Amino acid sequence: MNDLVATIIAKYNYWIYITLMMAGLYAMIAKNNLVKKIVGMNIFQTAIILFYVSIGVKKGATIPILEHAHGHGHDAHQAVHATDYINPLPHVLMLTAIVVGVATLGVALALAIRIYNTYHTLEEDEILAQIREE
Amino acid sequence: MIWQIDLAILTLVVITAGGALMVKDLLGAAILFGAYSFMMCALWSIMGAVDVAFTEASVGAGVSAVFFVAAVFRTTRRTKD
Amino acid sequence: MKIIGFIISIATGSLLIYAAADFPAWSDPASPASTYLSPHFIEKTIEETSVPNIVTAVLADYRGFDTMFETTVIFSAGVVCYLLLRTSRRKEPETRYYRHILTGVTIELKEGYKIPPSTDFERIDSLWTPPDLIIRTVCRLLIPFIQLFALYVIAHGHHSPGGGFQGGVILGASIILFAISFDLRAAISRMSEKLVAVLCAVGVLIYACTGGLCLLFGRNFLDYGALAELLGVDAVTARSHGILIVEIGVGIAVMATMIWVYNNVSSAGKYEQGL
Amino acid sequence: MSQQYPALLVIVPLLSALAVAVAGWVNRKWCFPLAAAALAVAAWSSVGLLFRVLHEGVVIYQLGGWPPPVGIAYYVDHLNGLVLPLVSIVALLNIMASKKSVEQEFPDKICAFYTLYLLMVTGLLGIVVTGDAFNLYVLLEIAALTGYGLLAIGEKRSQLATLHYLYMGTIGACFYLLGVGYLYIVTGSLNMVDIAEILPDLYHSKAVIASFIICMVGVWLKMAFFPLHAWLPNAYTYAPSASSSLIAPLVTKVMVYVMIRLILTVFTPKFAFAAIVLSDAVVWLAVIAVVMGAILALAERDLKKMSAYIIVTEVGYMVGGAWLGNRIGMTGAILHIVNDALMTLCIFLVVGNIVYKVKGYAFDDLPGLFRKMPFTMGAFVIGAMSIIGVPPTCGFFSKWYLIAGAISAGRYDFMAALLFSSLISVVLFFRVFEISYYEPFGDSHGHDDRSGGIDEAPVTMVVPLLMVAAILILLGLYTDYIVNHIVQFAIPEALV
Numbered sequence: 001m002n003d004l005v006a007t008i009i010a011k012y013n014y015w016i017y018i019t020l021m022m023a024g025l026y027a028m029i030a031k032n033n034l035v036k037k038i039v040g041m042n043i044f045q046t047a048i049i050l051f052y053v054s055i056g057v058k059k060g061a062t063i064p065i066l067e068h069a070h071g072h073g074h075d076a077h078q079a080v081h082a083t084d085y086i087n088p089l090p091h092v093l094m095l096t097a098i099v100v101g102v103a104t105l106g107v108a109l110a111l112a113i114r115i116y117n118t119y120h121t122l123e124e125d126e127i128l129a130q131i132r133e134e
Numbered sequence: 135m136i137w138q139i140d141l142a143i144l145t146l147v148v149i150t151a152g153g154a155l156m157v158k159d160l161l162g163a164a165i166l167f168g169a170y171s172f173m174m175c176a177l178w179s180i181m182g183a184v185d186v187a188f189t190e191a192s193v194g195a196g197v198s199a200v201f202f203v204a205a206v207f208r209t210t211r212r213t214k215d
Numbered sequence: 216m217k218i219i220g221f222i223i224s225i226a227t228g229s230l231l232i233y234a235a236a237d238f239p240a241w242s243d244p245a246s247p248a249s250t251y252l253s254p255h256f257i258e259k260t261i262e263e264t265s266v267p268n269i270v271t272a273v274l275a276d277y278r279g280f281d282t283m284f285e286t287t288v289i290f291s292a293g294v295v296c297y298l299l300l301r302t303s304r305r306k307e308p309e310t311r312y313y314r315h316i317l318t319g320v321t322i323e324l325k326e327g328y329k330i331p332p333s334t335d336f337e338r339i340d341s342l343w344t345p346p347d348l349i350i351r352t353v354c355r356l357l358i359p360f361i362q363l364f365a366l367y368v369i370a371h372g373h374h375s376p377g378g379g380f381q382g383g384v385i386l387g388a389s390i391i392l393f394a395i396s397f398d399l400r401a402a403i404s405r406m407s408e409k410l411v412a413v414l415c416a417v418g419v420l421i422y423a424c425t426g427g428l429c430l431l432f433g434r435n436f437l438d439y440g441a442l443a444e445l446l447g448v449d450a451v452t453a454r455s456h457g458i459l460i461v462e463i464g465v466g467i468a469v470m471a472t473m474i475w476v477y478n479n480v481s482s483a484g485k486y487e488q489g490l
Numbered sequence: 491m492s493q494q495y496p497a498l499l500v501i502v503p504l505l506s507a508l509a510v511a512v513a514g515w516v517n518r519k520w521c522f523p524l525a526a527a528a529l530a531v532a533a534w535s536s537v538g539l540l541f542r543v544l545h546e547g548v549v550i551y552q553l554g555g556w557p558p559p560v561g562i563a564y565y566v567d568h569l570n571g572l573v574l575p576l577v578s579i580v581a582l583l584n585i586m587a588s589k590k591s592v593e594q595e596f597p598d599k600i601c602a603f604y605t606l607y608l609l610m611v612t613g614l615l616g617i618v619v620t621g622d623a624f625n626l627y628v629l630l631e632i633a634a635l636t637g638y639g640l641l642a643i644g645e646k647r648s649q650l651a652t653l654h655y656l657y658m659g660t661i662g663a664c665f666y667l668l669g670v671g672y673l674y675i676v677t678g679s680l681n682m683v684d685i686a687e688i689l690p691d692l693y694h695s696k697a698v699i700a701s702f703i704i705c706m707v708g709v710w711l712k713m714a715f716f717p718l719h720a721w722l723p724n725a726y727t728y729a730p731s732a733s734s735s736l737i738a739p740l741v742t743k744v745m746v747y748v749m750i751r752l753i754l755t756v757f758t759p760k761f762a763f764a765a766i767v768l769s770d771a772v773v774w775l776a777v778i779a780v781v782m783g784a785i786l787a788l789a790e791r792d793l794k795k796m797s798a799y800i801i802v803t804e805v806g807y808m809v810g811g812a813w814l815g816n817r818i819g820m821t822g823a824i825l826h827i828v829n830d831a832l833m834t835l836c837i838f839l840v841v842g843n844i845v846y847k848v849k850g851y852a853f854d855d856l857p858g859l860f861r862k863m864p865f866t867m868g869a870f871v872i873g874a875m876s877i878i879g880v881p882p883t884c885g886f887f888s889k890w891y892l893i894a895g896a897i898s899a900g901r902y903d904f905m906a907a908l909l910f911s912s913l914i915s916v917v918l919f920f921r922v923f924e925i926s927y928y929e930p931f932g933d934s935h936g937h938d939d940r941s942g943g944i945d946e947a948p949v950t951m952v953v954p955l956l957m958v959a960a961i962l963i964l965l966g967l968y969t970d971y972i973v974n975h976i977v978q979f980a981i982p983e984a985l986v
Contacts, residue, residue, distance in 0.1 A: 014235045016144050020151055021231070022224040027155045028657055030220030033213040035160050035206065039167050041660055042198065043151050046174055046190075048668055053183045055675050057242040058249050063182045064257065065375065066267040080261065082254030083244050086182045088269040089253050090674075092278055093624055094186045095270070095380060096285040097667065099469075100631045102193050102201075103292035104660055106476040107638050109205040110296045111653045113483050116209040118646060122160075123214055127650060184376040185270040192384040197473055200391060204481035231668075234700030238675055251678025251688075255560055280553040280562045284616070284628045287504065291609050291632060294511065295639030298602040299649075409515050416511040423505055436497040438555035 013054040020047035034115065034122045038108045045101040049094045056090035064088035140180055147173045160206045160213050168199030264454040266373045274378065275458040275465075279437045282461070283422050285380075286468050290419050293472035297412070300484030314339045338400065340487045346397050354396035361389040369466045373455065379462030383418075383469030390470075391477045399482055402474075408486070411475045418468025422461045495535040495542065496551035496564045499574065500616045502531045507608035514601020522589055525604040529582040529611065536574040536615070543571035544975065550621070558621070559684045565621025569754070569824065569980035572972070573618045573747050576828050580739050580835050581611045587839050587954035588732035590947075591846045595730045596643060603640070607736065610636040614744050623670045623756070624680045626748065627663065630712070634659045637741060640733035641725050651724035658711055658721045665708030672701035673756075682756050689757065693765045702757055702766070706749065713745035713805050716779030723786075723798040731842035734794070739835040742801055743827045746808045750823065753812065759985040763815035773904055776810030779803070780907040784914035792852040793844070796918060797837045800877060803911050804830045810904050811892045817985050819895025824977050826888035829876065829965060833885055836873030836958045840866055843947040843955065856922065857929035862945045865952045867926060869959040874919035876962045879912050884965035891973075 020043055027040025064085045112122065119127045150173055154166035171194030179187035239246035256273050266272040274282050313322045313336045321339070322330070330336045365385035372378030394402035425439070432441035439457025440450040448456065478486065506528030513520040543549055543566055551564040566574070585607065592603055613633030620626050638659070642652035674680060676697045677688040692698050707718075714722035722742075726734050753762045763769050783803030790796040808830070811823035841851050843866045848855045860867045876885035889908060896905040946952060965972070 011235060011238065011241050012144070013241060014238065015232075016148065018228050018231045018235070019148060022228040023151055023155060025227060025661070026220045026224040028220075028661065029223055030217045031155075032215050032216075033160070034653060035202075035209070036155065036163065036213060036215060037657060039154050039163050039202075041657065042167065042194075043154070043170065044661070045664060046171070046194065048664055048671070049186070049190075050174065050177070051668070052671050052674075053178050053181055053186055054241065055246075055248050055671065056183060057181050058244050059242040060244070061182070063184050063376075064269040065184075066261055066269065080258050082249075082257045085257045085269065087249050087253040088256055088273055089680075090248070091183045091186050091270050092273045092281075093680075094183070095189055095274060096281055096624075096628055098186070098189050098193055099285045099380065100288050100628065102198055103288045103635055104631070104656070105198055105201060106292045106480065107295045107299075107635055108653065108656055109201055109480055110299045110476075111638070111642055111649050111656065113205055113208050113480065114299055114642070114649045115653065117483065118649065122209055122212075131647065131650075185268075185378070185381075188376045188381050189384075192381050192388065196388050197384055197391070197477075200388075200395075200477065201480055204477065208481065208483045230700055230703065234672060234697045237696040246675070247678035248675055249678070252559055252680075253678070276554060277556055277561050278624075281622075281625055281628050284625070284632055287609065287612070288628065288632050288635060290508075290511075291606060291636050291639070294602050294605050294609075295635060295642075298599055298606065298639050299642055301599075413512055413515055416508045420505070420508045420512075423501065423508065427501065427505065430494055430497060430501075435551065435555045436494075436501060436553055440555060 013057075014051070017047050017051045017054065020044075020050065032124050034112045034124060035109075038105065038112065041108065042101060042105060045097065045104075049097050049101075052090040052094045052097070056087040058083070058086050061086045064091065140177075143173055143177050143180065147177060158213055158215070160209075160211045161203065163213075164199060164202035164206055167202060168195050171195040171198065263451065264458065265451050266455055266458060268373055268375065268378075270376075271372045271378050271458060271462070275461050276439065276454055279426075279458075279461065282465065283419075283426065283437070286419050286422055286465050289469055289472045290415050293412075293415050293475040296476045296479045300479040301486075302484045312339050312341060312343065313337065314343070319345075340398070340400065343398070350396050354392055358389050358393055361392070362386060365389065365466075369462060370459075372462055373458065379465030380469055382462075383466035384473060386466065386470040387473030387477075390474050394474075394477065394481070399478065399486065403478065403486060406474065408475075408478070411471045411478070414467055414471035415475060416468075418464045418466070418471060421464030421467065425457060425460050425464070495539045496549065496566060496619060497553070498535045499532055499539065499578070499619060500612055502528050502535070503608045503612040503615065507605050507612065510601055510608060511605045514605070518600055521601045521604045522585075525608055526582070526585055528608060529578060529585055532611070532615065533575065533578040533582045536578045539566055540571045540575050540976075543568060559679055559681045562620070562622045562625050563681065564619050565683060566619060567980065568976050568978075569751065570618045570747070572824070572976050572980065573744070573827060574615060576831055577611070577614050577618060577740055577744065580831055581607075581614075581736060583954045583958060584732070584736050584739075584835065584839070587951050588735060588842060590951055591730070591842055592732045594846060595732065599643075603643075603732070606636040606639045607733075610640065610736065614740055617744055618747060621682050622680055623673065623682055623685065624667075627667050627670060630663050630666065630748075633741065633744070634663060634712075637733075637737055640737060641729040644729040644733070646728075647724070648728035648730075651721070651728050655721040655725040658718070662708045662711030665704050665711065667708075669701045669703075669705030669708060672697050672704065676701075682751070685756055686758055689761065693761050698761075699766055702752075702762070703768075705752055709745055709749045709752070710809070713742045713749070713809075714802055715805055715809055716775060716782055716802065719779075719783075719802045719805075722802060723795050726798040726801070727792070727795040731838070731845045735835060735838035735842050738798070738801060738838050739831040742805055743808075743831045743834075746805065746812070746823070746827055749809070750812050750820070750827075754820075754980075754982055754985075759815070759982065763813075763985075769813045769815045772813040773810050773901055776806045776813065777903050777907040779806030780810065780904075780911045784911040787918055788914055793856065793922065794838075794841050794851040796922075797834070797841065800837075800915070800918070801834060804834070804877075807889075807892055807908065807911075810907075811895055814895045814899040814901060814904070815985075816895055816899050817981055818891055818898055820981050820985060821973060821977050822888050822891030822893075822895050824980060825891055825969070825973065828972070829884040829888045829962075832958060832962055832965065833873055833876045836869060836955070836962060837877070839951075839955045839958060840870040840873065843951050846947055846951065847945060853922070853925055856926040859926040860923075863947060865946055865956060869955045871923070872959040872962055874915075874922075876966075878915045878919060882966050883962050884969065885962075887966055887969040 024044030150170035368377035369382030426437040434441035443453035616629035787799035876883035
């Protein structure tokens, strides 16, 4: 029992990300409103970003910007130790993922507006009913 | 890292995410989504991912929310779920 | 559908929880992710690129190719929004509205009529409302500072959090703020659609051409070290400068795309009114 | 110059896409020549790259001059050496063939269309050529986003279909990203070859198994593997013909390539087929996919949607062949990527020509077409023969390898499904032949034009189509060469 509690506490970031991801995925599949699905999609994407950022965290380390490192000379700085700084690679990847997220959002909203202009509703069942009537 | 703040923000992240998905008004969902993004941004800056947090603050809480509001303004606030 | 969605998300969640058991402990400095590749970035960045912000260095140099395509993703989102939403530019509405700025008189014009050739008239939309004084004044005061900050963020990305991407978004947001506080027509009269669209492409072009320039100097694509001769500095500083150049490109592209997408989404492609 | 082929391949379409975007605001006439020239350069460098791979073996290109695990590297071996020319040549032929229909369908937005077209090709070529797992995700999103744009400007229903595609595509891409994240957390690397070297010690890690499953599900979503195929038929059917004839042949096939690349290079066959017991279940799914795809195609009453369901069936072939877990099946799957892309291109170009002339693609629009459009329908016959699997065409040979692989793996159910779907294809296509050959033109429309004179699509549309048809036969004749000189080296020795 104590083990279980210990794992839950030790990895709580992962549990939060899984919860958010499940919520987003559920909304994308089960919601009826097209914009609600887009909200779900964004939550789904940010959950994955949270996961990546969690990979990068390092105990006892600081943000990945080198201190006392201005200037260009090779002797202007002391030796840098990897343990002092947080892993920068996941951050880089996630900058890209955020950009991809906002790009997808823009396209999805554009599509939703086009659909609204055609059918005058954002509810999927109402749209499908209209299509069936044609 | 102060665990009380961490926990409070994690709770708020989950609450705002749930709220954005559950509220029966698209404009409200858009605003709650902005709040969710901002909480995410706070969480990431706590984790030391300053660049990611900066981007999320400007993109997620800023521009994305504006896009959502603009799209809702051009369509409708009504939603059944 | 609700049941299917529930089952799928539970299945995914349980698979992920099952896998999380084998993860290295959270924030463990000895985890593979922290010991395999990242020490190289942390320890060598300053020697190889002379950029203290490791994230910027990795973003624009080590993984610069990713970032070029990230900018391309943004650019293509702009083009897709334009393609989907923009209504034909040739069609002028039958009745247009003009406002005489000095007196505030609104004129309705039928097709074929023209206003007197004077700069006192401004074109407005049918749902036009006078902008609120407080909002207008505050925005007028704020926008220059926002833009200044954005430029700082782009230029100072080497030493502090930020860079082309964040700066570009803030720069775009300042124009969007202008469009919200006045109206879309006012924003477009200052930054025309053509300018925005061309800036989008130019931003990505700056990035890609910087890479292409390296090809011409006989190095691999995006190897900024090749620019050393051109810039008259050593290879390491050339990398730092190369990063700055591409960050500016990213900034321009992102700014323009944000405005472009906002213009199209907020007016549903008609370029009137806006939010 | 030839050292830089890998870079040129991706950069030239990208640069020209940007140039087209700028040129479009100056003079619309420049768009098409720029786009076509760029694709020709890409095709040239991809063929050059293939020959370099054939002579020198694996080509590695370091982007930014950083050695692989630190920077991003291109990794071109026989597998993507084969797929790269395919992608660029299909794109080139299609841009030639669809010039007229683009001008007819959206005259206002030609420049935006060609910009997206080139970006899509950039994305697809990049997916194929890259050796970095995360870079693949970014390029995947470029190909997907531009694809949404290209698909959604079609008929009235295309927007809803595309939005569904967008939801599914985003889930798929995010699953792939998540899978890469799981690999990253246990290996610390993003380079495919590098990951493959680290993985053997971790084969029993739950994270690696989960990563494999998530990646596979993500890729299956993107390629419309049977239970996850729901987005495909509508999205492809309601799209404008110029975009559907680019996207239908390439996107699903490139995703099959990604799957094979993940199995062969990243996770290695030893893990995918031996360490975990999934292959039986996946082949079962493939059997269902093949059968259901064929049956659903049979239920359709229009040519384009029928072809879209045939894609679902073909994806079933390739996934099943790849997961049989033996060399012959894998050979069949790789060969089928090439053949199926060209067969699908052929069919969709025919549909494009019909839409251009008749303004419809339902079975009711087809009567009398053999007399009206003899060249188009001639090419259609060759494409149909290839899909059915009639000997001189290439479709026969890849199906032959797939069936041989099924037999040597002892999967007679998969073999039966292949034969069943071939039979269904015979029914499908002969129904179309019957309608368009025997029924006179104009019955359903009540036109008085019963004379049935030749009214062929413009030359620019017919010539590329005939070239595709010729390639289908040539590929069939040169199958031995392709298998012995290219495909054989694409599959690692470990897979027997």
